[in-house]
Amino acid sequence: MTNSPTILVFDSGLGGLTVLREVVATRPDAHYVYVADDAFFPYGHHSEDEIIARVVPLMGELIGTHDPDLVVIACNTASTLVLSHLRTAYSLPFVGTVPAIKPACAQSKSRRVSVLGTKGTVKREYTKALIRDFAQGCEVTLVGSPELASLAERALGGHPISDDDILAELTPCFVGDAADAGARTDTVVLACTHYPLLLDRLTRLAPWPVDWIDPAPAIARRVSDLLGPAIGGIMQSGAEMIFTSNRVHDLSATLTPFFGGRALA
Numbered sequence: 001m002t003n004s005p006t007i008l009v010f011d012s013g014l015g016g017l018t019v020l021r022e023v024v025a026t027r028p029d030a031h032y033v034y035v036a037d038d039a040f041f042p043y044g045h046h047s048e049d050e051i052i053a054r055v056v057p058l059m060g061e062l063i064g065t066h067d068p069d070l071v072v073i074a075c076n077t078a079s080t081l082v083l084s085h086l087r088t089a090y091s092l093p094f095v096g097t098v099p100a101i102k103p104a105c106a107q108s109k110s111r112r113v114s115v116l117g118t119k120g121t122v123k124r125e126y127t128k129a130l131i132r133d134f135a136q137g138c139e140v141t142l143v144g145s146p147e148l149a150s151l152a153e154r155a156l157g158g159h160p161i162s163d164d165d166i167l168a169e170l171t172p173c174f175v176g177d178a179a180d181a182g183a184r185t186d187t188v189v190l191a192c193t194h195y196p197l198l199l200d201r202l203t204r205l206a207p208w209p210v211d212w213i214d215p216a217p218a219i220a221r222r223v224s225d226l227l228g229p230a231i232g233g234i235m236q237s238g239a240e241m242i243f244t245s246n247r248v249h250d251l252s253a254t255l256t257p258f259f260g261g262r263a264l265a
């Protein structure tokens with residue numbers, strides 16, 4: 001690659017920004033286009049057929065308009081379903097975001113791991129196969145959260161969200177004997193890219209301390225490996241922001257803390 005590469009980062013909403021920030025930090029030499037399919041948000045409430053019928057042609061339009069060198073599907077709900085369809089339909093590299101079950105089970109000491117994702121992600125065959133292949137004897141609890149992604153969007157939009165609303169989604173992740181660190185959940189996979197946006201509150205509200213597994217750094221490394229060595233160039237932290245709803249978002253103030261004090265362009 002001789003020019004700065006263009007990377008298109010795609011999510012149903014703003015959750016993919018948690019992946020974008022890691023990829024930008026790893027590859028500041030790239031040009032970024034961030035697409036939030038907010039007209040169809042939340043993906044977790046749509047059927048598998050609806051998501052495939054939505055994402056595959058939309059990606060074709062986005063590739064036609066932006067001509068990216070690589071696409072990151074920064075959404076577990078979509079990746080666990082459409083990655084194979086996208087790779088069949090389009091010839092450029094796609095990097096997906098799927099539940100980090102393998103590293104979570106490898107590091108759990110109590111052998112109790114929970115996977116917190118959308119209702120769609122936790123019922124996917126893809127997710128069940130990850131558990132079959134990589135649970136390594138751990139007891140894996142799948143927790144399908146109906147509202148947490150929407151709560152994260154609301155929080156980013158500057159709206160107050162209550163601790164009780166977050167706790168209702170979080171509590172089923174905490175399994176076992178609360179009084180015995182060796183016999184209770186010690187690792188929670190954040191299997192939706194929206195959830196790291198709420199990490200401070202998840203940590204504060206958790207009934208006991210756990211390790212939260214966010215796959216974004218691993219995704220950034222994978223992107224960088226596929227791009228090959230940086231050739232210098234852009235060194236910027238901005239991204240062109242596209243919302244499929246065409247709604248105007250004023251995000252700079254709420255997003256700044258997530259990007260090391262710099263707002264996205």
Ligand code: DGL
Nearest residue numbers: 015042043044076077193
């Ligand atoms: N950010 C998305 C994910 O990683 C999903 C949110 C949604 O649209 O339901 O699964």
